[in-house]
Amino acid sequence: MAPETSFQIFVNVLLAxxxxxxxxxxxxxxxxxxxxxxxxxxxxxATTFVMAVAxxxxxxxxxxxxxxxxxxxxxxxxxxxxxxxxxxxxxxxxKHSPALxxxxxxxxxxxxxxxxxxxxxxxxxxxxYSLLQSLAFAAGSGAGFTLALVLLAGLRERARLVEVPDIxxxxxxxxxxxxxxxxxxxxxxxxxx
Amino acid sequence: xxxxxxxxxxxxxWENFTEGLWRQNPVFxxxxxxxxxxxxxxxxxxxxxxxxxxxxVLVASCALVSALRRFVPREVRIATYIVIIxxxxxxxxxxxxxxxxxxxxxxxxxxxxxxxxxxxxxxxxAHASKNPVIPSVINAAGMGFGFAIGLFALGSVxxxxxxxxxxxxxxxxxxxxxxVVMVLPPGGFFVLGGWLLLFALWERRRRNRAEAQLLxxxxxx
Numbered sequence: 001m002a003p004e005t006s007f008q009i010f011v012n013v014l015l016a017x018x019x020x021x022x023x024x025x026x027x028x029x030x031x032x033x034x035x036x037x038x039x040x041x042x043x044x045x046a047t048t049f050v051m052a053v054a055x056x057x058x059x060x061x062x063x064x065x066x067x068x069x070x071x072x073x074x075x076x077x078x079x080x081x082x083x084x085x086x087x088x089x090x091x092x093x094x095k096h097s098p099a100l101x102x103x104x105x106x107x108x109x110x111x112x113x114x115x116x117x118x119x120x121x122x123x124x125x126x127x128x129y130s131l132l133q134s135l136a137f138a139a140g141s142g143a144g145f146t147l148a149l150v151l152l153a154g155l156r157e158r159a160r161l162v163e164v165p166d167i168x169x170x171x172x173x174x175x176x177x178x179x180x181x182x183x184x185x186x187x188x189x190x191x192x193x
Numbered sequence: 194x195x196x197x198x199x200x201x202x203x204x205x206x207w208e209n210f211t212e213g214l215w216r217q218n219p220v221f222x223x224x225x226x227x228x229x230x231x232x233x234x235x236x237x238x239x240x241x242x243x244x245x246x247x248x249x250v251l252v253a254s255c256a257l258v259s260a261l262r263r264f265v266p267r268e269v270r271i272a273t274y275i276v277i278i279x280x281x282x283x284x285x286x287x288x289x290x291x292x293x294x295x296x297x298x299x300x301x302x303x304x305x306x307x308x309x310x311x312x313x314x315x316x317x318x319a320h321a322s323k324n325p326v327i328p329s330v331i332n333a334a335g336m337g338f339g340f341a342i343g344l345f346a347l348g349s350v351x352x353x354x355x356x357x358x359x360x361x362x363x364x365x366x367x368x369x370x371x372x373v374v375m376v377l378p379p380g381g382f383f384v385l386g387g388w389l390l391l392f393a394l395w396e397r398r399r400r401n402r403a404e405a406q407l408l409x410x411x412x413x414x
Contacts, residue, residue, distance in 0.1 A: 022378045024232035028311055031227065072287070075305050076279040083272065115228045115309035122302045167393040171224055172386045179382030186377065 006136035009129075013140035015188040019116055020148040021181060025141075026116030030149060031174055040153040041146070042100070046089070048142025050111050051120050053085045054078075055138035058121035059131055078121050086112045116145055151181055206331055213316075213336030220343025221392055225312035229303045230344060231381035237360055239299050240348025244341025246285050246304060248334070251313050253281045255321035255333035262322050274317050275308070282308045312340065350384050351375050 004012075013019055020030050026047070033043045061077050090108050093101040101108075111117060120141045124134040155177045164173050219225045229247070234240040254277050258265075265273050286304045290297045297304070307313070316336055321329040353359055355376030357369040374380050 024228050024378065024381065025306075027227040027231065028225075031224070072283060075283050075286075075308060076276060079275055079279050079308055080272075083275070113309055113311050113314065115306050118309045119302060119306055122305050126302055167397055168390055169393075172389040172393065175382045175386035175389065179379045179386060182379040182382055183374070186379065 004133070006132050009133055010136045010140035010143075013137055014144045014147065015185065016190065018148055018185050018188075019119075019141040019144045021178070021185045023119070025119040026114050026145055029110065029114055030145075030152065031171070031178070034149050034152040034156055034174075037150065037153045037157060040149045044142070044146025044149050046108060047111055047114060047117070047145055048139070050082070050086055050089055050114075051117050051138045051142045051145075052135065053089070054082045054117050054121050055124060055134050057081045057085060058125065059134050062125050074125065075122075078118060082117055082121070083112050116141060148181065152178060155181065206328070209328055209331050210335040213332060213334075213339045214342070215339065217336075218339040218343060219312045219336055220340060220347070221388060225315060226310040226340065227385075229306060229310060230347065231378075231385065233300055233303050234344055234348035234351055234381060234384075235376050236352045236356070236358075237345060237349040239296070240344040241341065242289070242296055243300060243303065244337075244344040246289060246300075247307055247310065247313070248337030248341055250278065250281045250285055250307050251316060251337045251340075252330055252333045254278045254313060254317055255329045256326055257281075258317050259321040259324060259326045259329040265322075270322065271314075271318070274314060274322075278313055278317070279308045312336065346388060347381070347384055350388075351380055354384075355380060 017023060019025050020027065029043065029047070034040055058078055058081065061081060062074065065071055065074055065077060086109060090101070093108070120138050124137050129137055152174075156174065159173060159177060168176070213219065216222070220230060226247075229243055233243045254274070257277055258274060261273075282305060285307070289300070289304060316333055320332050324332070349359060353364065354372045355374070357363060357365045357371050363369075375384065
């Protein structure tokens with residue numbers, strides 16, 4: 001396989017292999033926070049930021065653990081790093097931008113349990129990405145997550161205006177909408193290699 | 194929820210076990226841990242393997258957390274739980290790699306992602322950290338079996354529709370035209386949505402029947 005350029009990785013994980021709709025990572029916030037458009041956007045941005053920080057830390061950590069021959073500690077180390085990264089982001093926002101901090105509220109700490117963040121760190125290790133490739137992968141994943149979240153939020157706001165059969169109320173109709181969105185994203189197959 | 198009262202006796206233990214198995218089923222009722230649920234349920238065998246792996250991690254972490262519940266300070270409990278879960282996940286990860294490399298490659302990063310499965314942290318926090326070892330193990334086993342059954346229900350439907358096979362055995366003969374989209378990502382959403390619809394329909398029929406009987410009884414008086 002020819003080495004992928006960073007741009008290819010970015011486009012691939014943004015569209016053709018969208019992190020949420022094709023790789024099934026981060027579904028809990030995807031289904032949970034997509035009720036309204038105005039919460040979907042800040043959530044996506046915060047997650048993207050944490051992903052970038054976590055990806056950077058995971059790259060350094062993987063190098064260190066491989067150097068020491070402690071690969072079996074990788075998972076524990078990653079999860080600890082992500083938890084601290086979220087904590088750091090939270091503290092930084094609280095000090096420098098209290099308005100944004102209040103707007104994000106409970107979503108910030110919940111990013112820790114977003115498996116997309118851990119997934120990005122694990123997959124970049126699995127695929128032996130270089131530092132630049134890892135960053136492109138994290139940025140693409142974050143953008144893909146935001147895109148999927150915003151699209152589903154838009155669909156759900158529309159779905160509120162139509163008549164849904166009462167047995168399909170709640171999660172069932174959201175899952176069907178997500179399925180259709182996923183079907184639409186399959187049309188991007190082949191882009192970005 | 195049974196977590197609030199002391200648990201004793203066989204019927205209570207059974208109740209404790211079936212809570213996760215049916216009434217609070219993590220897949221169909223609580224919708225927890227959806228990410229591995231949709232990603233690995235392409236075939237029945239993958240779904241079953243993932244279910245068993247999650248079950249093992251869940252039971253082991255609940256047992257350990259429950260045994261240590263008096264020694265863990267409240268402030269650092271979440272971090273402690275995560276480290277305990279991550280330890281067991283690492284162990285299961287290496288075990289699967291040793292047992293079947295093919296399965297390991299099929300499940301990919303999702304074995305390690307068991308650590309981010311909110312169902313496990315939820316069980317540990319809501320039940321195991323407050324109850325003695327045996328009840329929490331029973332409860333965790335019920336939840337784990339419920340999760341495994343849910344995964345199997347998804348995986349078998351997707352394999353039958355999408356490939357015309359079950360456990361790799363062809364069901365419909367060579368002229369079957371597989372419904373390929375069911376083993377592709379959108380199929381995961383559709384099948385889970387379909388199951389939820391089915392359960393909602395069943396629940397409504399049950400409720401209607403109960404109401405009809407109530408009305409009938411009232412009419413007879």
